[in-house]
Each structure stands twice: as C-alpha cells, then as structure tokens.
Amino acid sequence: MIDLDDIDRTLMRALVGDASQSTGALAKKVGLSQPVAWRRIKRLEESGVLSGRRISLNAEALGFGVTVFLGVKLATKGRVSLEDFERAVTAIPEVQTVRHVLGLYDYRLRVVARDLPDFERVLRRRIMTLPGVGNVEANVLLSEERRPGPIG
Incomplete structure (x- = not known):
C-alpha cells in the first residue's frame, strides 16, 4: 500500500476529472514544478494506484438515449x-x-x-x-x- 498525501490526492482528483491534462497544467493546479508533478504521477502509476487513461464517450450524443x-x-x-x-x-x-x-x-x-x-x-x-x-x-x-x- 502506498502512502498518499494531500498533493497526491489533488493530482488524482484532477486526473479523474480530465486525464488528458498536461503534466505542466497539473503541476500548476497543485503548486509543484512540472518535473516534481511528473515524478509523483509516475510513482502513482508504478504503484498501481493510477492505471490507464480513458476517454468517455457520450452515449446520448452518439444516438443512444x-x-x-x-x-x-x-x-x-x-x-x-x-x-x-x-x-x-x-x-x-x-x-x-x-x-x-x-x-x-x-x-x-x-x-x-x-x-x-x-x-x-x-x-x-x-x-x-x-x-x-x-x-x-x-x-x-x-x-x-x-x-x-x-x-x-
């Protein structure tokens, strides 16, 4: 089990909201430099806390009401x-x-x-x-x- 702090949780919430954000944009949101944010995200991925990046399709927009x-x-x-x-x-x-x-x-x-x-x-x-x-x-x-x- 990985030790998570408030910055890790903020990064995870931001990624859940929009996984397509750049590391620079994420770093700015949590008040870190881009390299430090990247290392934290990499650590979360390697520990299995973060897995994959997904695009959600809008079923209604595709005609499935x-x-x-x-x-x-x-x-x-x-x-x-x-x-x-x-x-x-x-x-x-x-x-x-x-x-x-x-x-x-x-x-x-x-x-x-x-x-x-x-x-x-x-x-x-x-x-x-x-x-x-x-x-x-x-x-x-x-x-x-x-x-x-x-x-x-």
Missing part, C-alpha cells in the same frame, strides 16, 4: 455456463459493462439503446437468447451523477 441496467440470473449453474454466457454477452455491442456479482442476480449489465423499442429488440433478440439466461430484471436509468469515488 436509453441506458438500462439488467440483472441476469442464469438458469443453469456451473463453470461452463458462466464462461459461455460471458463470452456471448461481451460480443453484444450494446452491452457496455458486464459485472459478475454475488446476490439475487449473477450478472449486472449496462446496456445502451437508441430508444425503448430498440432496447426491447436487443433484449429479445440478443440477451434473452444467450446461453443459460433465466430471469432478467431491467432498471432504466433516469439520471446519473459521476463521482470519482473515494480517494483516501
């Missing part, structure tokens, strides 16, 4: 059915995330669609035909607040 969270309970249990389901579900372009969870459902999926009829098509033709699918519960996203999560 509906986001649905699906709880999927598999009808059959066993290692083979889990692997078959995961392989098949990750091949569906509308499925953004696949999370294997413990609880009432075996998986939580984040699915985007152009509208509700499009979602119904994806559900009926793609998701409900996947290997092992039993019960499915859908929750339509109404609004979302993005938060960086806990930063020690």
Whole structure:
C-alpha cells in the first residue's frame, strides 16, 4: 500500500476529472514544478494506484438515449455456463459493462439503446437468447451523477 498525501490526492482528483491534462497544467493546479508533478504521477502509476487513461464517450450524443441496467440470473449453474454466457454477452455491442456479482442476480449489465423499442429488440433478440439466461430484471436509468469515488 502506498502512502498518499494531500498533493497526491489533488493530482488524482484532477486526473479523474480530465486525464488528458498536461503534466505542466497539473503541476500548476497543485503548486509543484512540472518535473516534481511528473515524478509523483509516475510513482502513482508504478504503484498501481493510477492505471490507464480513458476517454468517455457520450452515449446520448452518439444516438443512444436509453441506458438500462439488467440483472441476469442464469438458469443453469456451473463453470461452463458462466464462461459461455460471458463470452456471448461481451460480443453484444450494446452491452457496455458486464459485472459478475454475488446476490439475487449473477450478472449486472449496462446496456445502451437508441430508444425503448430498440432496447426491447436487443433484449429479445440478443440477451434473452444467450446461453443459460433465466430471469432478467431491467432498471432504466433516469439520471446519473459521476463521482470519482473515494480517494483516501
């Protein structure tokens, strides 16, 4: 576990907000020189605290106005059915995330669609035909607040 100070946390918050910022811009935000900020960021990356830089796509701007969270309970249990389901579900372009969870459902999926009829098509033709699918519960996203999560 790495020791984090307030400057590390400020750097992490700034990177979570916009990972495309230059090291010079980040240094200015936290009151450091560019080389010192770069060394701190490098240390955070090497320790595994920071991993990867991502671009977020705006689903609505791309024409996907509906986001649905699906709880999927598999009808059959066993290692083979889990692997078959995961392989098949990750091949569906509308499925953004696949999370294997413990609880009432075996998986939580984040699915985007152009509208509700499009979602119904994806559900009926793609998701409900996947290997092992039993019960499915859908929750339509109404609004979302993005938060960086806990930063020690």
